[in-house]
Structure formats: C-alpha cells, structure tokens
Amino acid sequence: MTVNVDRVPLGDIISHQKGFAFKSKDYLNEGHPVVRVSNFTADSISLDDLKFVGDEVAVQNTNVVLKEGDIVIATVGSWPSNPASIVGKTVSVPSGLEGALLNQNSVRLRVTNGQIDDQEYLFYALKSPKFSEYLVCSAQGSANQASITLKDIFGYEVEWPEAYVRSFIVATLGSIRRKIQLNQQINQTLEQMTQAIFKSWFVDFEPVKAKTAALDAGGTDDDALLAAMQAISGKDADQLAQMQAEQPEQYTELRATAELFPSAMQDSELGEIPEGWEVVPVSDFGQVVCGKTPSKKKPEFYGESVPFIKIPDMHGQLFATRTTECLSAVGAASQPKKAIPKGAVCVSCIATVGQVVITTEESHTNQQINSIVPFNQSYTTYLYFRMGSLYKHLHDLASGGSATLNLNTGNFSKIQVLKPSLDVLERYHSCTSAMLEGALNNTYDIHALESLRDTLLPKLLSGDLSISQVIEEPDYE
Incomplete structure (x- = not known):
C-alpha cells in the first residue's frame, strides 16, 4: 500500500x-x-x-x-x-x-x-x-x-516518513548508489592503469633506460631487449622464460613492443628524451580549435542534438559523455568550424585551467576551452595524459600577471611537448584502448543507474510508489 x-x-x-x-x-x-x-x-x-x-x-x-x-x-x-x-x-x-x-x-x-x-x-x-x-x-x-x-x-x-520507510528508501536507493560507486572505482582503476603505462613509457622512459643500462654494463643487444621487456612487463628473466613457454603469443607481442623503443637518450629543450623522439608544439599533433558560444538571443540554437561542453562538465571526467547544455542542429550549423569530432582532447584554458576530457561524439565547446583534433587516432590517449601532466605548466602560462587565468589559443598551440615515434604511440593506443573502452561502457552504465535512481527518488519520497511495488523491482546490485 x-x-x-x-x-x-x-x-x-x-x-x-x-x-x-x-x-x-x-x-x-x-x-x-x-x-x-x-x-x-x-x-x-x-x-x-x-x-x-x-x-x-x-x-x-x-x-x-x-x-x-x-x-x-x-x-x-x-x-x-x-x-x-x-x-x-x-x-x-x-x-x-x-x-x-x-x-x-x-x-x-x-x-x-x-x-x-x-x-x-x-x-x-x-x-x-x-x-x-x-x-x-x-x-x-x-x-x-x-x-x-x-x-x-x-x-x-x-x-x-516513518523510520522503517526511511530505512527502506535508503536500502533501495543505496543499492543503486553502491553500484554507481563500484563502477566509478573500476573506472578509476582503469584510468590509473592506463596512466601508469604512460608514466613508464613517456615520463620515466623505463624501457629506454633499461636498454641503455644493459648496454652500458657491457651487455649485448639481446640483453638490452630483455631488460626492456622486464621494464615493460614487470617480470624478471625467469618469469619471462615461463611466459615464452606457456604464452608464446603474449611473449612475442611483448618482445615486439620492446623492440620499438630506442636504446639511447638525447638532449632536448625538455631535458633528456629517447633518441629519435621529438619536442614539438601541440599543433603538430592536431588542429587546435577554440570553442565559441552561439548567441543566447536565439533559443533555436539550443536543444538536445549536439553536446556543448563547458568547464563544469569536465571536472573529474575522463570522457565528455554528458553536458548540462546541448546545441540544436541549427545552432551547431551556425558555427561549423567549431565542431570537434569523437576522440578530440578538450583542455580548459580560462579561469579554471587544466581540466582535460576526451569527446565521445561530435561536440562543440565554449570559448574557455581549446580542443586538439588529432591528426591520428593513436594520439588521443597520449594527448589526454600529456595535457593532464602539464597542469602546473598550463597555470604558469595562463597567469600572465592577471587575477583571471587565460591561456589563449595561440599560446596554447605553441606549447612544446614530447612527441614519441608513431609506432610507439600506436602500440600505446592498442595496449590501452580496451581499458578505456571498458571505462566508457561503465560510464554509460552509471548514467543509466543515475536515471533509474532519479526516477525512483521523487516517487519514493512522496509516497506515490508503495513499498510493495518497489520490492517487485529487480535487484539493482
């Protein structure tokens, strides 16, 4: 009842x-x-x-x-x-x-x-x-x-309501909340795993340094390759030998990955980097697009068709899967040069500087965000973590002695970043794409659970939905 x-x-x-x-x-x-x-x-x-x-x-x-x-x-x-x-x-x-x-x-x-x-x-x-x-x-x-x-x-x-009703509502909505939290924790773990590979390969240069250390110690090229394989996999020589015997395909793939890394370092304006890699402006990775807000005086420019990303939509997010506002098809068509495709990397550059997200469909942003539209899809994940690692540098560039942080598109495009070889970037993309796809699917599941919660919430609180009706609902855990 x-x-x-x-x-x-x-x-x-x-x-x-x-x-x-x-x-x-x-x-x-x-x-x-x-x-x-x-x-x-x-x-x-x-x-x-x-x-x-x-x-x-x-x-x-x-x-x-x-x-x-x-x-x-x-x-x-x-x-x-x-x-x-x-x-x-x-x-x-x-x-x-x-x-x-x-x-x-x-x-x-x-x-x-x-x-x-x-x-x-x-x-x-x-x-x-x-x-x-x-x-x-x-x-x-x-x-x-x-x-x-x-x-x-x-x-x-x-x-x-009465205490037993309050307890029941907590149990019902709490089960949904715990599932949401579990998915969020899984996503956090997946992102951390992807970031750990990024740090090992592109910040600490562990595979390259393992090779150089082996060669400096008088080892052969095969010794250097084995050292790089250990650095990449976290396994010692005995474990790699076991892997070769029991999982030959994975061993061959690991060996091929290790072969992609150079065996020496070189000087650069960013310090020592792997030999053959470059330091280039951000614009070398893709087209940089500064967003724009369509006229608010034309309500027909806004609707539910095209995500319109703003800084509050970026906080704590890996993907821009949900925005507080969307443009209509007419609104998006009014500024076609501001459209950014799936796989673009958005970076907040005014006021709240340094938030980074990846687009999941064609979108637009406001003028506080610069987006990198990669020339190669293999760049996307690397750019996400690279721009995230530049948080302090972005703030320093945006300060300019002003109380309001502002990093304009021109200066943003000129930021010097490390560009690894294409084959290494492609391998990083292939190694991490399944983890990021899992995180994206979990995010969509979270949205579905939140929608279910938001549908149940007012009905439970108002008493319009009876306890017996809710009991008949499936278990949300």
Whole structure:
C-alpha cells in the first residue's frame, strides 16, 4: 500500500556548521585538504584541485572538519537557473575526504537524534527536484553572485516518513548508489592503469633506460631487449622464460613492443628524451580549435542534438559523455568550424585551467576551452595524459600577471611537448584502448543507474510508489 509521508522543517532535524574563510596565504602544496565549492561535483566532491593547509591552521579550525556522509550545500555562487551553477548544489562527503576542512560559502548538515541511516536518507531527500526548485525560488543576488540564506535552507519542509520507510528508501536507493560507486572505482582503476603505462613509457622512459643500462654494463643487444621487456612487463628473466613457454603469443607481442623503443637518450629543450623522439608544439599533433558560444538571443540554437561542453562538465571526467547544455542542429550549423569530432582532447584554458576530457561524439565547446583534433587516432590517449601532466605548466602560462587565468589559443598551440615515434604511440593506443573502452561502457552504465535512481527518488519520497511495488523491482546490485 502507499504510505503517508509527513514533512518537517529541515532546521528541526539537523545541526549545522558554516565553512571557514581560509586565507590564500595559508594554502600549501600538501597537508590537510580544504574543500571549496569549486570542488563540488553533481553528488560528491572531486579530489582534483584541492587546496591544503598546515597543522597550525587545521588545529584552529577543527569545527569545520568533515566526515564521510556529511551533507554540504553551497550557499554562494552563480544563479541556480544557470546550468553551470554552484549555489544550492548539494553533495555528500566521500570516504576519501574524511577529515578534510570546509571552506566558506557552504554549510555542513548532520542529522541529530536520528537512526544510523538517516544521514543517507536526508541526502536523498535533498537531491529531490522539490528541494532544487525551492532553492531556485529562495536565491537572491546577481547572475554571478547569488546566495541562499541559512534561514531559507532550514525552513524547507523535507519529506520525513516513518523510520522503517526511511530505512527502506535508503536500502533501495543505496543499492543503486553502491553500484554507481563500484563502477566509478573500476573506472578509476582503469584510468590509473592506463596512466601508469604512460608514466613508464613517456615520463620515466623505463624501457629506454633499461636498454641503455644493459648496454652500458657491457651487455649485448639481446640483453638490452630483455631488460626492456622486464621494464615493460614487470617480470624478471625467469618469469619471462615461463611466459615464452606457456604464452608464446603474449611473449612475442611483448618482445615486439620492446623492440620499438630506442636504446639511447638525447638532449632536448625538455631535458633528456629517447633518441629519435621529438619536442614539438601541440599543433603538430592536431588542429587546435577554440570553442565559441552561439548567441543566447536565439533559443533555436539550443536543444538536445549536439553536446556543448563547458568547464563544469569536465571536472573529474575522463570522457565528455554528458553536458548540462546541448546545441540544436541549427545552432551547431551556425558555427561549423567549431565542431570537434569523437576522440578530440578538450583542455580548459580560462579561469579554471587544466581540466582535460576526451569527446565521445561530435561536440562543440565554449570559448574557455581549446580542443586538439588529432591528426591520428593513436594520439588521443597520449594527448589526454600529456595535457593532464602539464597542469602546473598550463597555470604558469595562463597567469600572465592577471587575477583571471587565460591561456589563449595561440599560446596554447605553441606549447612544446614530447612527441614519441608513431609506432610507439600506436602500440600505446592498442595496449590501452580496451581499458578505456571498458571505462566508457561503465560510464554509460552509471548514467543509466543515475536515471533509474532519479526516477525512483521523487516517487519514493512522496509516497506515490508503495513499498510493495518497489520490492517487485529487480535487484539493482
């Protein structure tokens, strides 16, 4: 049967703590992480671009320490109707940020005198469209600096059914949430594996250095090749011999990969690099396209046909699979030279500099993003990690003595980067393509699960969907 759902003022069931205004002079390269509203994702908090403070500052601000499951709401930011808004965004603190400190322009919420899973229930309740609409109506201020008062937040009447119903909702939506988190963890592992190969081959040059070390020690070319195979595979000589006997095809492929790497280093403007590899401008890898925003005065330019990538769509993402805005076919046709195909690498270059994503279909971006359209599809994965490794360098280039970071297209195109030989890049692409394809498929699964969650959420909270109806649904785990 359908349950009745009471509503209670949010302020009656929670305790709160406003964030602290940490000073920029206190920020360090390591220490205690500080969470700012710019770190918020759709539901959680990104570990990218965190600031840090030392022990002395942290000890003075223990009241703003976060723990897993805390609910945090941004109270200041852009207008809520803006698709890239921050104000009113509601997130849950992940386990990786246990003990972090909360910065200003946000408020932390914790359920008081509730049962163990009520904190999670409240998070689901505050992710409902009703709460979002309430915040939109409550926000005041300019387009770029809207705000929501604590009084307004605490006055919201949240759905608060009986305890057994709250527990059931947590169990139902929690199973979907855990599946989403599992897929996210798998994707993180796949990306880390791909990045580890990148670092070994293109940053530390382990196969090349293994060859040179073997030759310098008086070894033969075969000794150098064996050393490179060990560096690439992580196996010792005995394990490689076993691999040759039991997995001859894999052994042959490993040997062929090792043969692609040179056996000497050379000087370059970037320092020592493998012999025969080059240092070239980014534009040598592909056409550089600076995005553009079609006129907002023409609503017919916007629709659901072509993804329109902006910086908030890039945070914590490997692929640009979902955007807050899309262009219509007419809008995309109005700026055909700004179209970028599948496999392009997008890099944010204004304000929030250094975010990188790969496109999964023909897309457009706004003017804050420069995209590299590779001349060869084998360049895509290499460029993604290469541009990601240049985060600090991109910031240095974009500073220019200005408070607002801005790396124009001309300077971006001239950035000098390492260009390995084509055969090595093609082998890297073939070694990593299955991992990235797996991550992309997992991302689509995450979107499907999120859609299911968002469909169930308002019906469960309102009592329109009965417990017996949900029980008949398949297991989401």
